[in-house]
Amino acid sequence: MRQVSKNSTFAFLDRVVKRTGNNTAITRTGFIETDNKTGKVTNNECYYMELHGNKIASNQATSSGCRAIHITLAGWNTVTTRERLGAILRILGKSNVHIVQHKHQPCLATFSGNKRLHRVIDEKRWYDVVELDHMAHKMRHDYENKGTK
Numbered sequence: 001m002r003q004v005s006k007n008s009t010f011a012f013l014d015r016v017v018k019r020t021g022n023n024t025a026i027t028r029t030g031f032i033e034t035d036n037k038t039g040k041v042t043n044n045e046c047y048y049m050e051l052h053g054n055k056i057a058s059n060q061a062t063s064s065g066c067r068a069i070h071i072t073l074a075g076w077n078t079v080t081t082r083e084r085l086g087a088i089l090r091i092l093g094k095s096n097v098h099i100v101q102h103k104h105q106p107c108l109a110t111f112s113g114n115k116r117l118h119r120v121i122d123e124k125r126w127y128d129v130v131e132l133d134h135m136a137h138k139m140r141h142d143y144e145n146k147g148t149k
Contacts, residue, residue, distance in 0.1 A: 005087035012049045012059060013069075013091065024084065025050045049088075051081055057088055058126070071132075073099070073123040077106040092129055097136045110136035112143045 008020040019025045030044035049057040054074040062068050069092065071085045082099045089097050098109040100118065107118040117139045121127065 001087050001090060002083060005084050006091070008049060008084060009087045009091045012047060012057060012088070015045075015047045015059060017047070023052050023080075049084065051076075051084055056081055056084060069129045070126045071099075071129065072126045073106055073121075075124045077101060077123045082106075089129065089132070094129060094133050094136075096140075097132050108132060108135055108139075110139055112140045115143065117143055 004021040004024065008024045008026070011018055011020050011026045015026075015028070017026055017028050027048050027050055028045060029048070030046050032045060033042045034040070035042070045061060047059040048055045049059075051074075054076060056072055056074050058068075058070045060068050060070070069088065071088060073081050073085070082101070085099045089095075089099070096110050099121075100107050100109045102109070102118050102120075105120045106123045108121050109116055109118040111117070119135065119139055
């Protein structure tokens with residue numbers, strides 16, 4: 001993992017607005033609002049990791065108070081974009097989930113033993129990190145159980 005990817009990912013997950021390299025920036029949209037009557041706090045903030053001006057990852061508050069991380073290739077299936085997204089997945093602990101290129105197609109890849117499994121993904125769609133983890137788990141499960149049916 002490149003140092004700029006590591007620094008960008010930590011800034012993104014810590015929600016720090018900054019430029020983390022010549023072509024990567026962490027930006028923020030939205031606001032935190034407090035109702036004066038009820039004291040209820042509404043958080044509409046969303047942090048983005050941008051690569052060459054394209055949003056490739058979002059870090060957004062959910063209604064339950066947790067953070068939702070979404071990633072996309074933003075239509076650019078490049079080595080750098082896949083590397084930045086891979087850094088996010090690694091630091092979040094999704095070490096068996098990879099964004100790769102296979103036969104010129106962007107793919108979600110995982111391993112079952114020493115067998116690499118892959119599935120084509122849409123390079124313009126936003127994927128929740130948990131959803132990618134479930135997709136990889138299903139790929140491994142289907143591969144391991146295909147001989148028992």
